């Protein structure tokens with residue numbers, strides 16, 4: 001039986017405190033009933049497209065924990081580079097920094113980028129993960145704003161009134177973010193699933 005049907009908190013597997021905080025804030029400001037707890041499982045992240053990476057990580061985490069769980073992968077896709085760094089943004093950011101990521105785009109005619117959040121939900125060990133994606137379009141810009149969360153200072157969303165994610169108030173980012181949009185789809189799915197199970201009882 002999927003964990004969500006009993007309204008037990010769903011285990012969100014992540015080692016990233018900023019992701020966890022944003023997910024908690026988004027859920028707290030919504031009307032949904034999804035509740036989460038956190039565990040950090042050191043899951044290998046394979047090479048592949050964003051869905052393949054997300055599915056493999058979630059499958060591994062569900063098997064390891066022996067329970068339903070949720071994982072999340074965030075990609076930053078540069079249009080000029082055919083979608084790269086995409087799911088490999090963590091290593092690119094660590095190696096090149098904000099400035100190096102801007103330098104990657106020198107000589108190209110576009111700085112367009114997509115922030116892509118992929119939640120993967122497995123209802124238990126051996127259960128194929130489902131995918132929920134959220135996208136926010138924007139531009140890669142020289143870093144502006146606080147530097148506590150990843151590539152926030154160099155991503156200027158098209159809906160952000162000229163501010164980078166880092167310059168935006170957290171609540172404002174959460175209204176338009178890739179993470180918010182993916183979480184909205186996941187919450188709707190889990191709510192339907194719970195309703196369906198209640199009706200069939």
Ligand SMILES: O=P(O)(O)OP(=O)(O)OP(=O)(O)OC[C@H]1O[C@@H](n2cnc3c(O)ncnc32)[C@H](O)[C@@H]1O
Pocket residue numbers: 013014015016019045072073074075089090091093149150151152165179
């Ligand atoms: O344990 P997990 O959930 O895998 O956490 P992680 O930090 O390894 O996260 P990812 O594998 O998804 O790598 C995504 C990278 O992008 C960063 N990141 C994720 N969401 C972000 C956001 O909303 N704004 C800025 N940077 C973000 C994050 O810090 C990583 O460097």
Ligand SMILES: [Mg+2]
Pocket residue numbers: 045090
């Ligand atoms: Mg990771």
